[in-house]
Amino acid sequence: MGRLKTIGRRSFLIGSATILGGVAFGTFMAARPHENPLTAGLGDGEAAFNPYVKLTSSKITLIVPHADIGQGVQSAQAALIAEELDIEVEQATLSFGEPSAAYYNTAFADEGVPFMSFDDGSVAETMRDVVGAVVKLIGIQATGGSTSMPDQYEKLRMAGAVARETIKAAASQRTGVPVDQLKTANGAVELPDGTTIAYTDLAADAARIAPVAHVALRDPSTWTKVGKPMMRTDIPAKSTGAQAFGIDIELDGMVHASVRVNPRKGAEMIGFDATVAKSMRGVKAIVPIKNGVGVVADNTWRAIQAVNAIDVDWGPAPYPAEMDGHWAEVAASFIDERLDDEWRADGDVDAILSTSEVIDIENRAPYVAHQPLEPLNATVLVTAGGVEVWTGHQMPRFVQQQVARVARVEAEQVTFHNQFSGGSFGHRLEFEHIKQATEVAMTMPGTPVKMTYSREEDFLQDFPRQIAMSRAKGAVANGQIIALSLDIAAPSVVASQGGRMGQTMPGPDAQIVAGAWNMPYDIPNLRVRGYRVPELGPISSWRSVGASHAGFFAENTLDELIRRAGADPMEERLRLVNHPVHRAVLETVAEMANWGVDLGPNRGRGLALVESFGVPTAEVVDISITNNGIKIDKVYVVADVGKIIDPINFENQVQGGVVWALGHAINSEITYADGMAEQTNYHAAEGMRIFQTPEIIVRGLENAEKIRGVGEPPVPPAAAALASAIFDATGKRLREMPFNKFVDFV
């Protein structure tokens, strides 16, 4: 492996980095870029276009660093590179990145700052930059918060462009033809006389020359891939059973394991009796681990059977054992000492409320489990040199850290192989199952151990969506809302999750009020306050995070006030809406749904608009009252994401988000009894099934200035729009999820 002289350039080339047997090119401005993880594995004559494009004489590799948890982001990322690189995505090999700080995600910063998403004032932008710099420093290579697209939108195109221009420079050097007379298409450079040179043939040349640093991105109007319908690269394998997930890993000499950990989450195990389990067929070892016990066997089923046969004595829960205790703590949190922040204070709410007839409204959102269809699992191999881990995860760098801590090795000694995930919805932001698998594997060095949770264990160990409550006081006059004070109390999901990662999160938690404080309305007197409930049971990010409760509270409260005012839900929102992008979203959904039409008897129609993750999303829900209960007929959805990368995947993601939100709003919650979740499989928390699924009509708008992801924004408005429709049809206002506690559904 040769070491090139170009190493000294790293201080002045934009984003260039360590060089080992190849050149490396950067795409992002950074005074001290993170080391390029691709250069380590380069041979002579191979080039890594830091850190997203790697070229050798035999193939082009695109690194698509955001974990694919079912949202199709791998394909979209590849398309962004390919658009500028002038290749077809099929010509390249796609790879998840190695865990590396170079793949930091700056878009997370957007959600951590207290400014409206459309506030582009200098203070707001500076704050985003500051938070962004922090994110860059700690190198969060994370997938979540619908941030994959905003994070990657420019970086990946620039990576493709830099690589393309450098390859052209290499071709120019070889042929003597000036660069401006060279064209590129289909992974080859085309000379004026029509001959072509494949990129791969130019790998060695490209590795020898100085990279092209100044490249202009193409105008979006010239794009041929981005924004057009694409065939997602993973679709064929996922339609033939060929796609392997983490749970399907097979390694030489691998053994199978399953664990049970105290279902009173975080509490210790007092003792266990494994006499029966030990004698069961195929059982190789019983392994005590932190707060629980694992069984190693020669087959997953045998491991699960045996671990369930262990008699365990569990210690008491560190949080209220019964549900009443949880709700009581939330209800007691609307006090000054627990005020987390006042996020919005327009006009003079107290003055208006003191002279008006006050309408009191209380809403509740329960704990809800994630439960993606692939149960949590992790395969771990411990050797003298370090640890290897195979699983699907949204934060690879933290997996390394967490495993290193358990195995008492350096993070660099942990090799992480990210896998396709059978869904996540936030579940694969957690580490406990990986740490548990590591503990088991540490007892048998040299043997790979695949640890799989039973579905029951997965439910019991799930850190659910936060429990939350809102209390509002409102006033209406002359058919209009004139004042609203909205207080929201919830434990901090950011603190709970961060605590498990060893991170402290200073300052107020925006997730307590996300989707509520930033409601895009000019209500003349409007106040939104967040109250922090002391940590109860451990909680975790659940698709759309804080907006999943706060967006529901804001819109369900607003809708109740609008109807009390005798106003039309659409007209009053249109009167109040304070931004043209959000107005267009409302107007478009009104037009699609033909708002104002008479639906006929036993029908109802509801509306909600929530902005989350910077994406204003409006939904109209139509229902029928049938003899078998409420049937959801149709949902119209409009979301503005700035730019749609792939319209097919966009529609699929939005429909999936609506199904997710409605299913859980109807029938799912986690409740605690004796400190344990009472729901342990899908019969008790099933979400939506196909016969309940409405027709979902989707339209994406591109008026917003910044590009945003759409994995989460369709979730928050759905429950509120459904509650609005149920009120419209029945006159009954539902103020607590899941709704099937109060009405029947088909």
Added chain:
Amino acid sequence: MKLLVNGDEREVDVEDDMPLLWVLRDELGLKGTKYGCGIAQCGACTVHMDGVAVRSCQVAAATAEGTDVVTIEGLGMPEALHAVQDAWIEHQVAQCGYCQSGQIMQAAALLEMHPEPSDDVIDIVMSGNLCRCGTYPRIRAAVKTAATKLQET
């Protein structure tokens, strides 16, 4: 015991009550069939036994003996996909994809019984298959496309 899987006779040494799901996955290495719930709630483990869709997590190995078991790996050939798989690709049904083996096996069995299924029949028969990603609208469309494809052949 001997099992007939995708046309091949396979010898396995397992307990009579080991669910067929785990025999397929961990003993025979056929990983296309998925574990989701283990209690007949999700359909991710759906395979065909003598042409009928069953939840393999509920079928004891001993019960499967003497039957003709077909898994997603045996449904279509890479060079000649089953019409249902073709339709699934055309509609880009999958998101995470984890449920889709089961969905496809269920849909294939459905179309055997109902070559021209109504919307209601599709909804009823496919209701045992959970999709946590919410791909149901595309599943409905793909089942109809597959029905048309099968009619044409």
